[in-house]
Amino acid sequence: xxxxxxxxxxxxxxxxxxxxxxxxxxxxxxxxxxxxxxxxxxxxxxxxxxxxxxxxxxxxxxxxxxxxxxxxxxxxxxxxxxxxxxxxxxxxxxxxxxxxxxxxxxxxxxxxxxxxxxxxxxxxxxxxxxxxxxxxxxxxxxxxxxxxxxxxxxxxxxxxxxxxxxxxxxxxxxxxxxxxxxxxxxxxxxxxxxxxxxxxxxxxxxxxxxxxxxxxx
Numbered sequence: 001x002x003x004x005x006x007x008x009x010x011x012x013x014x015x016x017x018x019x020x021x022x023x024x025x026x027x028x029x030x031x032x033x034x035x036x037x038x039x040x041x042x043x044x045x046x047x048x049x050x051x052x053x054x055x056x057x058x059x060x061x062x063x064x065x066x067x068x069x070x071x072x073x074x075x076x077x078x079x080x081x082x083x084x085x086x087x088x089x090x091x092x093x094x095x096x097x098x099x100x101x102x103x104x105x106x107x108x109x110x111x112x113x114x115x116x117x118x119x120x121x122x123x124x125x126x127x128x129x130x131x132x133x134x135x136x137x138x139x140x141x142x143x144x145x146x147x148x149x150x151x152x153x154x155x156x157x158x159x160x161x162x163x164x165x166x167x168x169x170x171x172x173x174x175x176x177x178x179x180x181x182x183x184x185x186x187x188x189x190x191x192x193x194x195x196x197x198x199x200x201x202x203x204x205x206x207x208x209x210x211x212x213x214x215x216x217x
Contacts, residue, residue, distance in 0.1 A: 047178045052091040055207070059087015062207035063129075066214075078136030082129040086153060087207055089125030093118045093157065098173040109173040119154050126153025149214065156210030164205055 063083025067076045097118030098109035107113045130149030134141045 048092065048095070048175065051095070051178065052088045055091030056084045056088030058207040059090065059129075059210075060084035062087075062211045063133075066211040076133070076137055078133035081136060082133035083207065083211075085132055086125045086129030086210075089128070090122055090153070090157060090206070090210075093121040093125065094161070094173060095175045095178050096121055099175045102174055109177075114173070119157075122154045122157045123150040126150035129153070152214045153210060156213035157206065159213065160206030160209045163209070 060080045060083040063086070064075065064080040067079035068074065097116075097120075098114045100117045101107040101111050101114035102109045105113050127146045127150035130146040131141045134145065
């Protein structure tokens with residue numbers, strides 16, 4: 001469509017559109033199918049909220065800290081918001097991708113399709129986070145930069161998953177498992193049981209790795 005109307009293709013803009021569409025359109029289809037509600041008990045929603053919240057805070061702190069380290073202590077509202085959004089979406093990505101594969105596609109929660117769905121969610125989170133930071137800090141959005149942020153977010157998530165999640169027997173890979181093994185409140189994170197410890201380590205450790213991968217890129 002772009003080529004037909006302008007004669008050229010802005011691949012960064014295409015990637016940005018794909019990222020946002022994948023997150024909003026895919027999420028809408030998933031929710032409308034009823035599979036999400038079927039897969040999550042009420043306490044599972046509490047656990048999902050806690051997981052997303054902890055990852056959002058970890059992402060915001062890591063992103064702001066990284067910005068300050070590389071900008072002589074200067075703070076950035078855009079960086080903090082970017083990390084908050086990207087981290088929160090990342091907290092949903094693993095169980096969300098696993099549930100989509102199992103409940104919608106009929107595959108296992110550790111299948112290629114599950115990893116692909118998780119990767120798409122993480123890519124979308126990186127794209128949206130970058131778009132927010134650029135919009136807040138500069139008033140504009142460069143699609144290529146946003147697309148690269150999505151790619152590096154996927155890479156960082158894969159590394160973090162290998163280091164933290166894959167070695168843990170309590171890290172849920174579906175929303176149903178989240179209702180049984182997930183920490184269901186902020187108070188639960190302070191008790192620092194096995195599940196809470198894993199959530200904190202994977203959230204803050206994963207966010208730090210993501211920032212490092214982004215810095216290298």
